[in-house]
Amino acid sequence: MAQQKKMVEEITSMEEDFAKWYTDVVKKAELIEYTSVKGCMVIRPYGYAIWENIQKELDREFKALGHENVCMPMFIPESLLNKEKDHVEGFAPEVAWVTYGGNEKLEERLCVRPTSETLFCEHYKAIVQSYRDLPKLYNQWVSVVRWEKTTRPFLRSREFLWQEGHTIHATAEEAREETVRMLNVYADFCENYLAMPVVKGVKTEKERFAGAEDTYTIEALMHDGKALQSATSHYFGDGFARAFDIQFTDKDNKLKYPFQTSWGSTTRLIGAIIMTHGDNNGLVLPPKIAPTQVVVIPVAAHKAGVLEKAQELTDRISKVCRVKIDTSDNSPGWKFAEYEMKGVPLRLEIGPKDIENNQCVLVRRDNREKYFVSLDDLETEIPKLLDTVQKGLYEAALARRANMTYSAASLDELKDIADNKPGFIKAMWCGSRECEEKLKEYAGVSSRCIPFEQEHIADTCVCCGKPADKMLYWGKAY
Amino acid sequence: MAQQKKMVEEITSMEEDFAKWYTDVVKKAELIEYTSVKGCMVIRPYGYAIWENIQKELDREFKALGHENVCMPMFIPESLLNKEKDHVEGFAPEVAWVTYGGNEKLEERLCVRPTSETLFCEHYKAIVQSYRDLPKLYNQWVSVVRWEKTTRPFLRSREFLWQEGHTIHATAEEAREETVRMLNVYADFCENYLAMPVVKGVKTEKERFAGAEDTYTIEALMHDGKALQSATSHYFGDGFARAFDIQFTDKDNKLKYPFQTSWGSTTRLIGAIIMTHGDNNGLVLPPKIAPTQVVVIPVAAHKAGVLEKAQELTDRISKVCRVKIDTSDNSPGWKFAEYEMKGVPLRLEIGPKDIENNQCVLVRRDNREKYFVSLDDLETEIPKLLDTVQKGLYEAALARRANMTYSAASLDELKDIADNKPGFIKAMWCGSRECEEKLKEYAGVSSRCIPFEQEHIADTCVCCGKPADKMLYWGKAY
Numbered sequence: 008m009a010q011q012k013k014m015v016e017e018i019t020s021m022e023e024d025f026a027k028w029y030t031d032v033v034k035k036a037e038l039i040e041y042t043s044v045k046g047c048m049v050i051r052p053y054g055y056a057i058w059e060n061i062q063k064e065l066d067r068e069f070k071a072l073g074h075e076n077v078c079m080p081m082f083i084p085e086s087l088l089n090k091e092k093d094h095v096e097g098f099a100p101e102v103a104w105v106t107y108g109g110n111e112k113l114e115e116r117l118c119v120r121p122t123s124e125t126l127f128c129e130h131y132k133a134i135v136q137s138y139r140d141l142p143k144l145y146n147q148w149v150s151v152v153r154w155e156k157t158t159r160p161f162l163r164s165r166e167f168l169w170q171e172g173h174t175i176h177a178t179a180e181e182a183r184e185e186t187v188r189m190l191n192v193y194a195d196f197c198e199n200y201l202a203m204p205v206v207k208g209v210k211t212e213k214e215r216f217a218g219a220e221d222t223y224t225i226e227a228l229m230h231d232g233k234a235l236q237s238a239t240s241h242y243f244g245d246g247f248a249r250a251f252d253i254q255f256t257d258k259d260n261k262l263k264y265p266f267q268t269s270w271g272s273t274t275r276l277i278g279a280i281i282m283t284h285g286d287n288n289g290l291v292l293p294p295k296i297a298p299t300q301v302v303v304i305p306v307a308a309h310k311a312g313v314l315e316k317a318q319e320l321t322d323r324i325s326k327v328c329r330v331k332i333d334t335s336d337n338s339p340g341w342k343f344a345e346y347e348m349k350g351v352p353l354r355l356e357i358g359p360k361d362i363e364n365n366q367c368v369l370v371r372r373d374n375r376e377k378y379f380v381s382l383d384d385l386e387t388e389i390p391k392l393l394d395t396v397q398k399g400l401y402e403a404a405l406a407r408r409a410n411m412t413y414s415a416a417s418l419d420e421l422k423d424i425a426d427n428k429p430g431f432i433k434a435m436w437c438g439s440r441e442c443e444e445k446l447k448e449y450a451g452v453s454s455r456c457i458p459f460e461q462e463h464i465a466d467t468c469v470c471c472g473k474p475a476d477k478m479l480y481w482g483k484a485y
Numbered sequence: 486m487a488q489q490k491k492m493v494e495e496i497t498s499m500e501e502d503f504a505k506w507y508t509d510v511v512k513k514a515e516l517i518e519y520t521s522v523k524g525c526m527v528i529r530p531y532g533y534a535i536w537e538n539i540q541k542e543l544d545r546e547f548k549a550l551g552h553e554n555v556c557m558p559m560f561i562p563e564s565l566l567n568k569e570k571d572h573v574e575g576f577a578p579e580v581a582w583v584t585y586g587g588n589e590k591l592e593e594r595l596c597v598r599p600t601s602e603t604l605f606c607e608h609y610k611a612i613v614q615s616y617r618d619l620p621k622l623y624n625q626w627v628s629v630v631r632w633e634k635t636t637r638p639f640l641r642s643r644e645f646l647w648q649e650g651h652t653i654h655a656t657a658e659e660a661r662e663e664t665v666r667m668l669n670v671y672a673d674f675c676e677n678y679l680a681m682p683v684v685k686g687v688k689t690e691k692e693r694f695a696g697a698e699d700t701y702t703i704e705a706l707m708h709d710g711k712a713l714q715s716a717t718s719h720y721f722g723d724g725f726a727r728a729f730d731i732q733f734t735d736k737d738n739k740l741k742y743p744f745q746t747s748w749g750s751t752t753r754l755i756g757a758i759i760m761t762h763g764d765n766n767g768l769v770l771p772p773k774i775a776p777t778q779v780v781v782i783p784v785a786a787h788k789a790g791v792l793e794k795a796q797e798l799t800d801r802i803s804k805v806c807r808v809k810i811d812t813s814d815n816s817p818g819w820k821f822a823e824y825e826m827k828g829v830p831l832r833l834e835i836g837p838k839d840i841e842n843n844q845c846v847l848v849r850r851d852n853r854e855k856y857f858v859s860l861d862d863l864e865t866e867i868p869k870l871l872d873t874v875q876k877g878l879y880e881a882a883l884a885r886r887a888n889m890t891y892s893a894a895s896l897d898e899l900k901d902i903a904d905n906k907p908g909f910i911k912a913m914w915c916g917s918r919e920c921e922e923k924l925k926e927y928a929g930v931s932s933r934c935i936p937f938e939q940e941h942i943a944d945t946c947v948c949c950g951k952p953a954d955k956m957l958y959w960g961k962a963y
Contacts, residue, residue, distance in 0.1 A: 040611055042604070043565060044595065047558035049608050052623070055554050076533050080525035080644055081559075081597075081628060082581075087521060103560075104585040105597065108632035108643075109578050117522065119559075119583065119597070126520070130527050133518055145530070149628075150559060154586035165586075166558055 097217020208456030232429020290350030524643030575695020686934030710907020768828030
């Protein structure tokens with residue numbers, strides 16, 4: 008009864024209040040629950056199962072490229088964090104500090120890792136001596152803590168789960184290649200698994216990771232026209248190696264500084280899925296990442312043979328997809344709403360009439376299209392349909408992004424778009440930080456990236472009018 | 486050259502100094518590296534790969550029994566930790582406290598979770614209302630922190646990786662069943678995967694987990710005759726539910742307190758593997774858990790056709806086992822020592838003579854037995870041999886334990902065994918905490934468990950001489 012009631016409540020519509028729609032979805036699809044610590048959440052089974060699917064695929068890709076998993080401690084002594092100047096300036100204001108162990112005050116306080124460059128550097132200094140020890144291609148799956156003021160589930164939380172790759176190489180060229188290679192892994196994963204198109208590019212100096220020589224990014228566009236930085240890959244040059252005094256003897260018997268990279272993706276990707284595909288009925292999950300791809304719902308389950316048939320079909324199709332049957336005594340209508348809220352890609356309905364006709368009904372979550380499918384064809388039709396849904400979601404997201412991407416040749420034009428049309432704005436930039444800051448102040452947009460795929464929009468900077476040869480994506484961002 | 490030198494160094498022998506042997510192995514097999522934070526270590530790729538294999542199998546078993554993974558925050562507010570009296574008394578003295586977020590002092594300090602009962606209780610209070618919401622069978626894979634004074638890699642570290650299961654049930658009976666079921670999952674895993682026999686039993690009141698009504702344990706015997714508590718499973722009754730005011734409406738429409746369990750296993754299992762199977766040449770890994778099961782070493786690799794053949798065999802057998810080829814320019818002798826140190830179960834040697842004879846040499850790590858095997862039979866012989874090694878390790882450990890398990894009918898006898906014969910001591914106990922404390926003081930042994938499999942050794946308590954009907958395992962422990 009309590010549950011029946013719950014599902015009748017509707018979620019806020021996107022158009023009415025996008026932020027509220029988002030938090031309604033994360034709560035009602037049972038992805039998270041809040042806790043008594045602000046900005047720290049419980050990731051519930053359904054949310055965690057999505058993360059496990061993301062992990063499984065990314066981990067497979069990382070390992071196929073020769074990366075190995077390790078695990079660093081969660082604590083960084085203050086003196087270690089302080090070793091690289093830019094890095095500490097970027098992170099020190101937002102770390103959580105441990106000052107007591109039991110009843111004793113620590114001699115040196117420890118921060119809970121906000122990221123682990125310093126720990127990896129300390130470790131590399133211990134284990135890298137010769138060119139034979141290079142490269143090291145390491146990754147870890149852990150949680151990190153950043154003491155943010157404003158928090159939102161998945162998008163900006165004080166603790167979040169992520170993977171952080173950290174690699175160290177004999178040459179700058181090899182490290183640069185690794186940086187771009189991993190950005191491409193992320194981009195391909197987002198497009199192929201999350202059905203989410205991304206813009207690949209490099210960040211401006213202002214937006215770079217603290218301590219990096221270059222930060223590469225993939226930027227996605229959410230339903231509300233805001234950009235979401237979805238993963239980043241950093242090239243460090245030998246800056247960290249010099250700060251931590253990591254040196255190796257090269258083949259020519261000379262001592263040299265190695266070159267490093269790091270790259271990360273987080274549970275923020277779950278936020279990206281929600282805001283890319285979700286609708287006013289709740290979550291919509293791309294089949295490749297959905298914990299349950301097909302939910303089987305018996306209709307008129309009290310009638311002879313229905314439950315048995317539904318169970319038989321479930322067992323059969325479990326060989327070709329991730330399937331779940333709901334045999335609870337809730338009404339079919341309640342169940343339809345429940346699994347729509349949870350974004351299960353396909354619903355299979357089976358009732359007495361269907362059984363008579365040797366068929367069932369398949370309903371797509373994304374567009375509610377119905378298909379009558381012969382029970383003999385389920386093993387071939389379901390994978391096909393899941394594939395169609397996966398592609399359909401990508402195409403829809405791509406079309407939406409195209410509709411929400413604008414070009415601006417003048418400052419007035421840019422300001423007008425920024426004020427009235429949510430989305431990406433492509434515009435030329437002279438390369439000065441001044442213009443970047445002015446656009447933020449005047450039009451409320453930040454630079455998202457200098458995309459790899461450049462276009463010529465004008466000859467001059469959209470801000471200062473000086474000659475410009477770089478096209479940038481600008482936008483409001485999460 | 487640097488590497489060649491490294492492997493010539495021998496490790497301390499077990500008989501000379503077991504503790505030093507242990508730390509030599511964890512370092513030289515490249516399982517861990519120390520960091521600048523005492524008690525916090527880097528788990529290196531080879532060590533982490535063992536943990537991943539443990540995780541994979543346990544996670545599969547948990548899920549097969551209906552458990553779901555979740556993720557709780559790492560921080561517990563002091564007021565939340567304080568809610569269950571026994572629990573806070575047990576853990577507060579050894580937690581790490583976060584007192585600052587960035588530059589601001591926190592209003593309430595937060596401890597880094599030493600275990601997550603309190604967090605799960607807070608969550609269960611939020612999501613459990615009706616009997617329909619029960620049971621919840623949750624687990625999480627995270628790291629926890631306990632500010633120990635004395636630390637040793639894997640065995641007792643300030644941060645360690647583990648899984649913690651937390652379940653909540655409508656009835657005491659169901660919760661008790663779950664507690665014992667999960668103990669059996671751990672015991673079967675240790676025996677079947679880690680080739681490590683364990684004694685299953687229940688802890689005395691003195692040794693119970695803080696807040697539990699009963700703590701079940703599996704106890705293994707290490708090479709040096711010390712016991713290692715390898716996993717525990719706790720029955721909480723409704724104590725936590727009452728402390729956290731978790732109630733549900735039962736089928737009879739009455740408000741009731743639910744019953745809870747928790748159960749955990751940690752990276753300590755890696756320490757258990759090392760100290761159960763290792764020898765004076767290093768690590769010995771049970772095949773089922775070894776990251777690499779077979780290492781292929783080309784002999785006289787400069788001769789025509791050897792490398793190609795070695796690679797061809799590697800590709801072939803990769804279909805039946807986890808195999809790695811070492812084509813580095815280190816000498817075969819160096820490689821033999823290296824993979825013995827790392828405990829790879831089987832070594833495959835292939836040289837020009839072997840190729841001529843259409844055979845190769847397989848060498849077992851555990852007893853160095855050599856087998857000449859026809860190249861045509863590798864796909865059948867290797868899995869068979871791995872299976873033989875797995876069983877052999879278990880049998881050897883079982884025999885060693887039998888040889889190191891003693892019975893004592895009197896206090897003098899017990900004291901004599903405790904002083905002179907490392908191992909388990911079986912003896913009767915009257916049930917009083919006084920006798921337990923006296924045995925600790927007088928003979929230096931602690932109660933390991935009251936085993937499920939009872940034996941009748943005498944009619945009276947080994948300590949006080951009063952009537953006793955419980956047989957206990959006593960021992961020195963890690």
